[in-house]
Amino acid sequence: DQQVKQNSPSLSVQEGRISILNCDYTNSMFDYFLWYKKYPAEGPTFLISISSIKDKNEDGRFTVFLNKSAKHLSLHIVPSQPGDSAVYFCAARDLYNNNDMRFGAGTRLTVKP
């Protein structure tokens, strides 16, 4: 069963606008959440993370929001740039099995100039 779900396979936005990527999870034992970014023919690279004790974490143009009651997190990119075009994976770690990490299927973001 997929415990981490990214229901939008793709998203297209205009350069300079906001990109919002969404992620839902089902396991209430997840305590740490991460976003990874992946370019073609490369491995995923870490982008930003958030602990379950917070509801927001910001790093430059990237902000992650966590809504624990809704089991939902989102990644905001403002402003979006063409170089942000990539596949974005949401991932979550289980508090009681913290050597295991579950990933969503990814959302392909295209930022148009």
Place this chain on the structure above:
Amino acid sequence: NAGVTQTPKFQVLKTGQSMTLQCAQDMNHEYMSWYRQDPGMGLRLIHYSVGAGITDQGEVPNGYNVSRSTTEDFPLRLLSAAPSQTSVYFCASSRTGLTAKNIQYFGAGTRLSVL
């Protein structure tokens, strides 16, 4: 500044063949892991290791073997390849286990096709 190196980048196998996917890291990381990525699914953990001589199963371990004789290397063995093992395989490492401060660094992947 190599990071995590995976070889080969591409491989085609026939059903029943065996092979080893290589993974090496030069960051002296204790934790290493193997994932597979299939269309419409996230990366799924196959096996992981928290240090030399210690390995454990992840979410989808069947059909795969691992060993960790050194800190640097974590090979993944396919014992008898099946078409269901057609996938992209990623190796990753982190300084220690998946604690909050330790992010994973991924290799570029191995694209495997089993005919």
